[in-house]
Amino acid sequence: MPNAIIALGANLGEPIEALKAAVVDLEGTDGVAVKSVSPFYTTSPVESSGPDYVNAVALVETTLTPMALLKVCQNIELAHGRVRPQGVINAPRTLDLDVIDYEGVISDDPVLTLPHPRMHERLFVLVPLADICPEWQMKNGQSIEETIKKVKKMHPDQKIFTLSSKSMA
Secondary structure, three states, X not given: OOEEEEEEEEXXXXXXXXXXXXXXXXXXXXXXXXXXXXOOEEEOOOOOOOOOEEEEEEEEEEOOOHHHHHHHHHHHHHHOOOOOOOOOOOOOOOOEEEEEEEOOOOEEOOOOEEOOOXXXXXXXXXXXXXXXXXXXXXOOOOEHHHHHHHHHHHXXXXXXXXXXXXXXX
């Protein structure tokens, strides 16, 4: 089965509970098997507003197509109260699930660009991804660790801290 990477995030309501529930929902979806989930992180908003986010990354195996997996993610978001205000980009949210990568597929489809076009700029994706896929390489061949160092240097305003395992229990 193909592997896919899904980034999870939330900064409204109960973000930790929302991420936990989203993982359960993914696992309960026909054609999706959650292989691993990174630790949860608290992160500063990037190109967004509102309170800090809780973020994680999940590695899944799936028999679904990339578009079908995206639809599953969007349905899970909606089930958890996700609202997409008209004309507002990167609004605070109760839950956000992004398909970051799907078995290395490269796609410029405006509905689902793969790999995610801004993942290489965001510590809230890169750091959790490094936890579960430490050998990951960006499409330019750069290692994930090198990319993380570069982003930390270029964007010192991006803050990321591991949440304690007690808060995730």
